Amino acid sequence: MLDVLCCLVRRDLLLALRNRSDVGTALLFFVIVTSLFPLGIGAEPNLLRAIAPGVIWVAALLSSLLSLGRLFAADHADGTLEQILLGAAPLGAVVAAKAFAHWLVSGLPLVLIAPLIALQYDLPVPLYGVLALSLLLGTPVLSLIGAIGAALTLGLRGGGVLLSLLVLPLYVPVLIMGAGGVEMAAAGMGAQGHLLLLAAMLVGAAAFAPWAIAAALRISTE
Amino acid sequence: MLEAADLECARGGRTLFRALSFSLSAGELLRIAGANGRGKTSLLRILCGLLSPAAGEVRWKGEPIRPLREEYSRQLVYLGHAPAVKDELTAAENLSIACRIAGGSRTAGEIAQALQRLEVPAASLLKRLSQGQRRRAALARLALSHSAPLWLLDEPLAALDAQAARLVEELIAGHVGQGGMVIYTTHQEARIEGRVISLDAMAENA
Numbered sequence: 001m002l003d004v005l006c007c008l009v010r011r012d013l014l015l016a017l018r019n020r021s022d023v024g025t026a027l028l029f030f031v032i033v034t035s036l037f038p039l040g041i042g043a044e045p046n047l048l049r050a051i052a053p054g055v056i057w058v059a060a061l062l063s064s065l066l067s068l069g070r071l072f073a074a075d076h077a078d079g080t081l082e083q084i085l086l087g088a089a090p091l092g093a094v095v096a097a098k099a100f101a102h103w104l105v106s107g108l109p110l111v112l113i114a115p116l117i118a119l120q121y122d123l124p125v126p127l128y129g130v131l132a133l134s135l136l137l138g139t140p141v142l143s144l145i146g147a148i149g150a151a152l153t154l155g156l157r158g159g160g161v162l163l164s165l166l167v168l169p170l171y172v173p174v175l176i177m178g179a180g181g182v183e184m185a186a187a188g189m190g191a192q193g194h195l196l197l198l199a200a201m202l203v204g205a206a207a208f209a210p211w212a213i214a215a216a217l218r219i220s221t222e
Numbered sequence: 223m224l225e226a227a228d229l230e231c232a233r234g235g236r237t238l239f240r241a242l243s244f245s246l247s248a249g250e251l252l253r254i255a256g257a258n259g260r261g262k263t264s265l266l267r268i269l270c271g272l273l274s275p276a277a278g279e280v281r282w283k284g285e286p287i288r289p290l291r292e293e294y295s296r297q298l299v300y301l302g303h304a305p306a307v308k309d310e311l312t313a314a315e316n317l318s319i320a321c322r323i324a325g326g327s328r329t330a331g332e333i334a335q336a337l338q339r340l341e342v343p344a345a346s347l348l349k350r351l352s353q354g355q356r357r358r359a360a361l362a363r364l365a366l367s368h369s370a371p372l373w374l375l376d377e378p379l380a381a382l383d384a385q386a387a388r389l390v391e392e393l394i395a396g397h398v399g400q401g402g403m404v405i406y407t408t409h410q411e412a413r414i415e416g417r418v419i420s421l422d423a424m425a426e427n428a
Binding site for chain 1: 270271272273274292295296298300302303304305306307308310311315319320322323324325326327
């Protein structure tokens with residue numbers, strides 16, 4: 001079973017590598033949105049430092065949403081999804097592997113580039129680590145929750161808009177804990193509580209989301 | 223081995239067929255005939271478990287397929303309308319991944335041999351190939367699937383030239399000859415001997 005999952009992750013990464021523009025779009029979107037705020041608000045360092053965690057986190061949510069539509073749509077259109085549904089590995093494990101591949105392609109780059117973005121907002125250096133860590137714990141949750149929405153809206157007309165309406169409210173707890181953690185650290189109170197709660201969300205999502213995604217996929221492919 | 227009992231299928235508020243029963247044992251070939259929109263594809267999807275019937279059930283070796291899930295799907299190969307291949311991958315990568323998803327792993331040699339048999343260039347990206355060649359690349363999986371007893375093929379001969387159609391018919395006949403079971407649909411003149419179920423007659427009763 002494990003080799004099937006590895007094969008699927010490798011396939012998704014290979015497809016992402018050969019379709020580089022898709023991957024680039026989400027990352028570039030994140031960079032541009034986070035760069036617009038300092039340009040629009042002006043170079044008032046205290047204000048920028050105050051809004052940085054929230055702005056970076058909101059941009060991460062939107063950027064993750066941008067690539068969600070493609071998570072199952074391409075496989076659905078060319079019939080590969082039917083083969084996956086009939087595959088040898090349990091569907092729950094397969095969709096977890098797909099969500100993991102989605103995170104590697106769309107979430108991990110955000111984590112890596114976040115310190116560079118933080119530079120624009122003049123965040124103190126010790127906060128870089130907290131920001132990256134909060135994104136590292138939070139973005140996989142976004143991929144997992146988003147995959148439920150992507151599976152439910154599969155094959156619907158105007159599914160993209162519906163997907164945002166469905167998924168964004170579910171992203172709120174992640175946003176609050178992620179941005180809140182960085183703000184706490186900035187205020188010198190320690191981000192541990194928020195980060196631990198984020199980690200708990202990640203564990204919860206990793207345990208339950210795959211089954212929800214699998215059930216949603218079975219419904220929307222009937 | 224495979225049994226369909228009183229199947230009923232309704233799509234979009236319309237009953238396509240009802241009280242459809244048949245059984246298939248090792249070494250049998252079954253063609254599903256019927257005009258467009260009679261539910262041939264839906265029937266195949268019901269048989270492989272992708273679609274649940276409005277009534278009735280499908281049994282494999284006497285057991286309903288629903289609870290069997292992966293255990294049942296390991297026994298079958300389903301090739302649908304869509305070729306299930308990726309344009310950005312080469313024919314060899316596509317075939318190797320398709321086998322992997324289905325639960326078997328094949329050596330590069332076996333993959334190359336299967337593709338050669340269907341005369342598909344193994345190393346070129348599928349987007350550089352024609353529709354017919356893509357179709358061949360998808361059908362190459364049959365050449366590696368003799369260990370799965372049940373084949374469910376939806377229009378396997380569509381978009382193929384005469385020579386490729388003959389090759390696929392050979393593969394089907396070979397599988398049946400080895401004691402496998404094949405259920406397929408086609409609009410082309412059937413040149414393989416086997417039973418036929420017509421959904422046209424069903425529609426009149428429904």
